[in-house]
Amino acid sequence: MLGRREFLKMGAAGTALLSAPSILRAATDGPIKVGVLHSLSGTMAISETTLKDVMLMLVEEQNKKGGLLGRELQPVVVDPASDWPLFAEKARELIEKDRVAAVFGCWTSVSRKSVLPVFKELNNLLFYPVQYEGEESERNVFYTGAAPNQQAIPAVDYLMSEDGGGVERWVLAGTDYVYPRTTNKILEAYLKSKGVAPEDIMVNYTPFGHSDWQTIVSDIKAFGSAGKKTAVVSTINGDANVPFYKELANQGISAEDIPVVAFSVGEEELAGLDAAPLVGHLAAWNYFMSVDTPENADFIAKWHAFTGDPNRVTNDPMEAHYIGFNMWVKAVEKAGTTDPDAVIDAIVGVSAPNLTGGCSTMMPNHHVTKPVLVGEIQENGQFDVVWETPGLVVGDAWSDYLPDSAKLISDWRAPMSCGNFNVELGRCGGAG
Amino acid sequence: MKNVLALPLRPYLAALLTALALMMPSASRAAGFEELVARLPEGGYSDRAQTIDAIARTGDPRAAQLFEALLEGRLHARKADGRVVILVEGAAGATAIDALSGESLGEAPARSTERIKVNNRLRGMLRSAIGALSLTSPDRETRLRAAQSVLKSGDPADIEALDAALSAESDREVAAALAEARAAAILNAKAPVAERRAAVAILAARGDAAAQAALAPHASDPAIVAEVAAALARIERTQRMWGVAQNVWYGLSLGSVLMLAAIGLAITFGVMGVINMAHGELVMLGAYTTFAVQEAIRGSAPWLFDFSLLIAAPLAMLVAGGVGIAIERGIVRHLYGRPLETLLATWGVSLILQQAVRTIFGPNNREVGNPSWMSGAFEIGQMTVTWSRLWILIFALAVFFALLLVLRRSFFGLQMRAVTQDRPMAAEMGIDTGRVDALTFGLGAGIAGLAGVALSQIDNVSPNLGQSYIVDSFMVVVFGGAGNLWGALAGGFGLGVVNKFLEPWTGAVLGKILVLAFIILFIQKRPRGLFALRGRAAEA
Numbered sequence: 001m002l003g004r005r006e007f008l009k010m011g012a013a014g015t016a017l018l019s020a021p022s023i024l025r026a027a028t029d030g031p032i033k034v035g036v037l038h039s040l041s042g043t044m045a046i047s048e049t050t051l052k053d054v055m056l057m058l059v060e061e062q063n064k065k066g067g068l069l070g071r072e073l074q075p076v077v078v079d080p081a082s083d084w085p086l087f088a089e090k091a092r093e094l095i096e097k098d099r100v101a102a103v104f105g106c107w108t109s110v111s112r113k114s115v116l117p118v119f120k121e122l123n124n125l126l127f128y129p130v131q132y133e134g135e136e137s138e139r140n141v142f143y144t145g146a147a148p149n150q151q152a153i154p155a156v157d158y159l160m161s162e163d164g165g166g167v168e169r170w171v172l173a174g175t176d177y178v179y180p181r182t183t184n185k186i187l188e189a190y191l192k193s194k195g196v197a198p199e200d201i202m203v204n205y206t207p208f209g210h211s212d213w214q215t216i217v218s219d220i221k222a223f224g225s226a227g228k229k230t231a232v233v234s235t236i237n238g239d240a241n242v243p244f245y246k247e248l249a250n251q252g253i254s255a256e257d258i259p260v261v262a263f264s265v266g267e268e269e270l271a272g273l274d275a276a277p278l279v280g281h282l283a284a285w286n287y288f289m290s291v292d293t294p295e296n297a298d299f300i301a302k303w304h305a306f307t308g309d310p311n312r313v314t315n316d317p318m319e320a321h322y323i324g325f326n327m328w329v330k331a332v333e334k335a336g337t338t339d340p341d342a343v344i345d346a347i348v349g350v351s352a353p354n355l356t357g358g359c360s361t362m363m364p365n366h367h368v369t370k371p372v373l374v375g376e377i378q379e380n381g382q383f384d385v386v387w388e389t390p391g392l393v394v395g396d397a398w399s400d401y402l403p404d405s406a407k408l409i410s411d412w413r414a415p416m417s418c419g420n421f422n423v424e425l426g427r428c429g430g431a432g
Numbered sequence: 433m434k435n436v437l438a439l440p441l442r443p444y445l446a447a448l449l450t451a452l453a454l455m456m457p458s459a460s461r462a463a464g465f466e467e468l469v470a471r472l473p474e475g476g477y478s479d480r481a482q483t484i485d486a487i488a489r490t491g492d493p494r495a496a497q498l499f500e501a502l503l504e505g506r507l508h509a510r511k512a513d514g515r516v517v518i519l520v521e522g523a524a525g526a527t528a529i530d531a532l533s534g535e536s537l538g539e540a541p542a543r544s545t546e547r548i549k550v551n552n553r554l555r556g557m558l559r560s561a562i563g564a565l566s567l568t569s570p571d572r573e574t575r576l577r578a579a580q581s582v583l584k585s586g587d588p589a590d591i592e593a594l595d596a597a598l599s600a601e602s603d604r605e606v607a608a609a610l611a612e613a614r615a616a617a618i619l620n621a622k623a624p625v626a627e628r629r630a631a632v633a634i635l636a637a638r639g640d641a642a643a644q645a646a647l648a649p650h651a652s653d654p655a656i657v658a659e660v661a662a663a664l665a666r667i668e669r670t671q672r673m674w675g676v677a678q679n680v681w682y683g684l685s686l687g688s689v690l691m692l693a694a695i696g697l698a699i700t701f702g703v704m705g706v707i708n709m710a711h712g713e714l715v716m717l718g719a720y721t722t723f724a725v726q727e728a729i730r731g732s733a734p735w736l737f738d739f740s741l742l743i744a745a746p747l748a749m750l751v752a753g754g755v756g757i758a759i760e761r762g763i764v765r766h767l768y769g770r771p772l773e774t775l776l777a778t779w780g781v782s783l784i785l786q787q788a789v790r791t792i793f794g795p796n797n798r799e800v801g802n803p804s805w806m807s808g809a810f811e812i813g814q815m816t817v818t819w820s821r822l823w824i825l826i827f828a829l830a831v832f833f834a835l836l837l838v839l840r841r842s843f844f845g846l847q848m849r850a851v852t853q854d855r856p857m858a859a860e861m862g863i864d865t866g867r868v869d870a871l872t873f874g875l876g877a878g879i880a881g882l883a884g885v886a887l888s889q890i891d892n893v894s895p896n897l898g899q900s901y902i903v904d905s906f907m908v909v910v911f912g913g914a915g916n917l918w919g920a921l922a923g924g925f926g927l928g929v930v931n932k933f934l935e936p937w938t939g940a941v942l943g944k945i946l947v948l949a950f951i952i953l954f955i956q957k958r959p960r961g962l963f964a965l966r967g968r969a970a971e972a
Contacts, residue, residue, distance in 0.1 A: 041787055043896050045795040163477050165553050176941045206940040209900040211891045212689070214682040215935045218816065222671070225641035227648030239900075242797055242892040250809050250818040256556040257584075272797020272892060280552045376551055379505070386477065386551045 031074035032067075032338055034059055035094035037105025037115070042082025043209075046238065047317075048107050050268060051129060052077055054318045055104050057306040058325045068329055069336070076100055084114045091115040095122045101338035102127065102328055104321055109133060109178050116141070123340050127328065129320035131263060131285075133182035137397035137410035137419035139344060143367045144324035145317060146286050147395040148186050152233070154372040155261050155284035156187060158387045159231045160194065164374075165259065169200045169230040171220050176205040180235035183263070187233060189401040200228065210240045213247040221251060224258045234262040241265055245278055255280025261374070267313035270381040278377045286356070286370040287319035288383040293357040313381075319355050326352035327362050348413055358392060365410035365419075367395025404431040465492040466532055469516050472502070473509035473548050481554055488561040496565040498531055503558045507531065508545035517545060560585035567597035572606060579609035586613075586646055588621030612638050616646040625655045632656055636663035639670050640814050674814040679932050685821040687928025688828040689890070691920055692883040693901040694908035695832060698920040699876035700756075702909050703852050706764055706873065707771055709778040711905060712898025713785040714756060714877045718748035718884020719893045720789060723798045738803040741885060748881040755785075756877020760870045782898065790895040800888040824886045831882055836917055838875075848872050852915075911951050913961030922962050927951075 036055045038048035059075045067073055076098045080087040087106065094100045095118070102125040106112045109132055119126050119140040131146040159167040172187055174180025184203055191201060202223050204216060224230035236244055241264070248260065254277075261282040267289045270278075289300065299322065304310045331347035332338050351361045360368045369392040375383025398405040398420070407424045408431065411417075418428035468487045472480060484502075487495050501507040501518045508519050510528070517528040519540055528540035550558065563581035566574050575597075582590050594614040601607040615631035623631075632650075635643040636659075644667050651660050693715060700708045725744040729736045736743070759781055767774045802820060809818040839845040850858040851868045859865050884897075891897060912923025927947060934943035958964065 040795075041790065043899070045790060046797065046894055046896070049795045163551065163553060165556075204939065207944055209896070210940060211900060212682075212686045214685065214818075214821070215679070215932055216940065218678065218682075219936065221641065225645040225648075227645050227651075239797075239892050239894060239896060243890055246890060247818075250807070250820060251816050252809060255552050256559060259552050268796060272799050272894070274799060274801055280555055282552075384549055384551075386549075 029071055031072040032069070033074050033076050033098055033100040035091075035098065035100035035103035035105065036075055036077045037080060037087065037090055037094065037103050038077075038107065039082040040077075040079040043238070044082040044107050044111075047268065050315070051105075051107070051317055051321060053307060054303070054321050055325070057303065058322065060306070061302065062325075062329060068332055069338070080105075080111070084108075084110050087111040088114045088118050091118045091126075092122070095119075095124045100124070101332070102340075102343070104129070104324065106130070107317075112141070125328070125340050125343060127321070127324035129317045129324060131316070133179045134186075134397060134399055135182060135402075135405060137365050137367070137412070139366075139412055139417070139419065140340070141366060142324060142327070142347070142362065143395060143397075144320040144327075146370060146372070147367055147397065148183050148399060149396040150286060150370050150372055150393045151263055151284050152183050152187055153190055154389055154393065155263070155282070155374055156190065156233065158284075158374045159259070159261060159282075161387075163387065165229050165231070167231040167259075168196070168228040169223070169226065170196065171202045171204065171223060171230065171232040171258075172235075173204045173206070173216070173220070173232055174235035175208055175210070175237040175240060177208070177237070180205065180237070183235050184233075186399045186401050193401065206236070206240060208237065208240070210236075211243045213244045214251075217244070217247045217251050217253065220258065221253060224253075230258050232258060232260040234260050235264060236262070237264050238269075241269055242273055245273060245281070248281075249277030255282075255376070266315040266317075267382065268315045270377065271313060273381070275377055275381040276379050279379055281377050282374055282386075283377070283383060284372060284374050285316040285383075286372060287314075287316045287354070288373055288375045288385060289314045290375070290378075290382045290384065291356050291373070293355065295353055295357065296355040299355055323352050323354050323360050323368060327360075327368075331362075344412065345414075360392070363394055364413050365395070365397045366412055367397055369394050407431070465490045465494065469498065469531055470514075472507070472516055473514065473546070477549075477551050477554060480548075480550070481557060484554065484557055484561065488564070494532070496562055499558045499562045499565070501531070502548060502550060503555060503562070505547055505550075507548045508540070509548055510540075510545050512544070516548070519545065556585070560587060560590075564590045564593050567593055567610070568600060572603055575601075575603075575606045576609055579606060579613045580642070583609070583613040583616050583642055583646065586616035586620045588617050591617045591621060612643070619646065619650050628653075628656050629659055632659045632663050636666055639667050641671070643667060644671075671814060677813075678815045679936070680929065681815060681817060683929030683932035684925060685825055685928070686932055687925035688821075688825040689887065690904055690908050690928055691924025692824070692828040692831065692886055693880075694905040694912075694924055695828075695835065695917070695920050696876040696878070696880035696883060697905045697909050698912070698914075698917055699835075699879065700873055701906070702914040702916065702920070703848070704869070704872055704876075705771075705914075706768075707775045707778065708759075708764075708873075708876075709775060709902065710759060710782040710785060710898075711877075711880055712900075712902035713782045713789075714752045714880035714898070715884040715887060715901055716789065716893075716895065716898040717752045717755060717785070718881030719800070719888040719891075719897055720793060720798070720884075721748040721751045721881065722885045722888040723793075723800050723893050726800055737801070738805060740801075741803060741806075741889075745882055745885050748885045749878040750881075752881025752884065753874040753878030756880075757870050757874040759877070760873035764873065765866070765869060782902075786895045786898070793895075795895065798893040800893050802889055806889060820889050824889065827886050831879060832917065832921055835875075835879065839917065844868075844871065907948070907951055909961075910955065911961055913963035916961075916963040919961055919963035926962075 036052050038052045039045050040049055040052060056075055059073045062068060062073050076094060078090040078094060080090045091103060094103055104127045106115060106128050107130050112128055115126065116138060124140060126141045127144055128141055129144050131151050134147040158164040170191055172184040174184055188201060220232060259280065259282055261284060263284060265283050266285060300314055303314055304312060327347060327350050330350045330352060331343045335342040335346035347362050348364050349361065351359045354360045354370065356371055358371060360370055362368055371392055372389045373385050374387040375385050378384050397410045398408040400406050407422055408420045409423060410419045420430045421428050422430065468483055471483050506519045508517055510517055516531040517537060518531050519526045519528055526540045528537040530537055559581050563578040566578040569575050591614060594610055594617065598607060598610045601610055611634055615634040618627055618631040635647050644664065647660055647663055650656065651664065653660065697711050700706050722744040725747060726740045729740050763777050763781065764774060767777060806820045806823055809816045847863050847868050850863060851865050855865055908920055908923040908927060911927060912919025931943055931947055934946055938946060
């Protein structure tokens with residue numbers, strides 16, 4: 001062992017004379033490993049496979065620029081197969097066996113919750129790229145997707161405005177799990193604070209993969225014929241969306257009558273649908289493929305070149321990984337090491353360009369600043385941005401519209417270093 | 433940096449623009465049609481809304497065509513000179529036509545023009561404006577649609593146009609629709625009380641959701657409060673009645689889907705006793721065959737698209753049936769009489785098939801289009817029936833009776849019944865039982881493939897398609913009674929209707945749980961399901 005190291009050092013010293021010092025360190029320390037924890041099989045493969053691809057592309061790009069700290073980056077891809085306990089096992093494998101410096105992964109909230117204890121115990125970093133229900137802030141996790149105040153609330157604001165149609169009656173429809181339930185709880189409280197009467201709010205939950213939407217769509221139709229402008233706020237997840245939109249189109253509900261604003265439907269989901277009957281239905285995201293900026297054009301060109309498919313679409317969680325990865329790179333460069341503790345300290349305040357022409361910043365609560373865009377579906381399956389927030393919105397870990405969360409703040413900088421500081425009780429440890 | 437700079441600049445910019453706008457003479461006086469059209473590409477959505485409103489008020493006959501183009505996204509502004517043009521897609525690319533004169537401006541290469549965008553609010557405005565402009569169109573359907581869109585907007589400004597159209601209308605149905613549209617506008621116009629009362633009566637007679645939407649905002653109008661309340665109550669009563677019929681239809685439709693998914697299983701599980709966990713994946717293969725057929729048609733023979741499902745159906749049956757026979761010959765036949773091993777092995781097969789499809793076609797949903805005869809809906813009274821669901825119901829029944837005929841009347845059916853009822857005896861009589869087993873399994877699998885063709889019309893075509901139907905299929909077969917096709921029919925429709933009547937009360941999630949609990953209790957009482965087999969076969 002010692003002999004080999006000696007030999008390596010000698011070799012390194014030799015090369016140092018000939019080439020840049022960066023290569024010297026690469027030879028001594030080996031590559032920096034980056035974990036990619038996305039399902040490549042099972043139900044979630046539909047969404048997560050793309051994120052694996054985009055991570056591979058980002059790592060390749062970074063290596064072309066000379067790697068990180070002069071070392072090469074090496075992606076380690078594992079397949080947790082849409083199986084929540086397997087996520088925790090695979091996370092442990094990435095950290096303990098492969099010794100990755102950071103992990104980019106997870107899609108569903110339940111998979112994130114399942115890996116949390118592993119990241120805390122082994123003190124590593126998770127970059128989570130998907131919009132989620134909030135109500136969480138962990139030292140080891142960086143939330144680069146939208147919190148509810150970066151997606152749901154601005155979308156509702158838009159629909160209430162004159163341009164959005166002045167909606168007065170609301171259907172909150174979602175799949176029955178934690179993200180829609182929490183988001184709808186926040187939205188209900190928000191709508192009531194805006195003076196919407198309880199009888200003007202209809203909440204509806206459906207099981208995962210619900211495919212028979214006839215009854216619910218006709219209920220929505222009936223709810224919408226009370227003479228007040230009605231809209232549907234959809235937190236319907238994944239596979240259930242296609243039959244839902246097909247039923248809307250079949251029953252002749254157009255976006256002018258009852259617009260549907262969705263938080264889980266992006267370019268990728270629309271690829272499986274004939275978008276013509278859906279023109280005008282909305283989605284709220286922090287990024288759309290149609291956004292016209294040089295950064296985005298460049299990103300799309302690279303994506304098409306990397307995948308070799310000029311028809312591949314880009315979407316919001318991909319942008320979140322783009323932001324998160326670049327923030328991590330900058331933080332590692334700032335800290336001069338990949339040591340998780342040093343990176344956690346260094347990353348707060350780090351800014352990285354997003355693809356919509358601005359710069360996102362990592363906040364002390366481990367959420368990022370993002371613009372919020374509302375887009376209308378077009379016939380070609382793309383979105384036309386019809387509204388955006390005037391500036392960037394800071395991700396809020398704890399919602400201001402839930403009584404128990406309103407008194408919590410999160411700040412992972414010293415001296416507070418707490419994810420759920422109770423301002424009423426003046427101590428760390430949540431609502432109770 | 434960009435944002436920091438932009439923010440303090442914004443108020444000055446706004447002030448500057450307002451000043452410029454004030455200086456422009458065109459803004460202050462009533463602008464002509466040409467001028468207004470030229471102004472369409474400018475500003476944001478609210479500016480465009482004002483321009484559209486002004487164009488509609490000019491009453492210019494060219495407005496309808498212009499609005500249509502704007503609505504369909506064909507109205508563009510030329511980047512070179514800002515001229516507003518209508519793009520017409522041709523075989524060799526788009527050509528531009530001047531929006532005002534209609535003169536052809538030749539070819540318009542991509543990216544040389546910019547689409548004038550509209551949002552939902554503008555689309556609504558355009559539709560009602562087009563409606564008001566086409567009330568006297570020579571085409572009856574157009575007039576009917578126009579009357580309906582004016583009813584939706586209920587804009588008092590359209591009353592004159594409606595009156596003119598009414599006096600010229602000869603078709604009774606269109607005249608009624610016009611009168612209803614006029615009634616909605618009268619209510620909004622705060623006309624004299626007598627007129628408003630008459631309007632309420634007209635809308636009450638219409639008695640559907642559109643009438644309800646037009647009446648509801650006037651429920652607190654003191655002059656006509658009693659009339660509106662009575663009308664709304666009447667509408668609600670009729671709607672409740674139709675609601676029951678609608679629920680029955682939804683139940684039958686869900687039932688047809690359940691039965692279609694389960695009927696193949698009724699053969700492999702019901703008749704042969706093989707627990708085939710890969711049944712859902714065979715359905716999925718059928719759906720992907722449909723996708724592949726449609727892709728081929730889109731690529732080489734687009735005019736065949738309306739027949740794509742007819743072409744896909746036999747192919748799907750062959751593909752799924754072939755895979756089924758391969759599963760039976762390769763795996764299942766070695767495991768007869770060992771249900772647990774069969775369960776595990778076929779479950780493994782299901783995972784392999786899923787991942788194979790994922791590797792070949794990618795993990796994303798694939799788009800399977802509806803042929804024109806399966807799109808949209810029609811109304812019976814106040815009940816909406818979607819064509820796709822109706823055809824699936826018919827298809828499910830056709831498959832069921834065809835299968836029944838095969839089992840009862842064909843020689844193969846006879847052999848199949850003989851083998852399942854008494855295998856040793858059938859073998860003694862010279863029947864190749866191995867071959868019959870393979871063909872029976874293949875038949876069940878092929879029918880699963882047919883179900884996939886139908887399901888591709890209403891559900892996602894993704895590698896996960898099968899998973900969502902496997903539990904439901906077993907539920908139907910167990911509930912209906914294994915070994916009996918009529919059981920699958922009764923089970924499917926029974927569960928469908930029960931589910932749909934529970935759903936409005938309990939919500940979709942609890943409804944599903946209740947149905948499952950009901951089946952468990954039912955099986956306790958009648959372990960062999962609704963249609964139990966009797967006699968020697970049942971003991972085997």
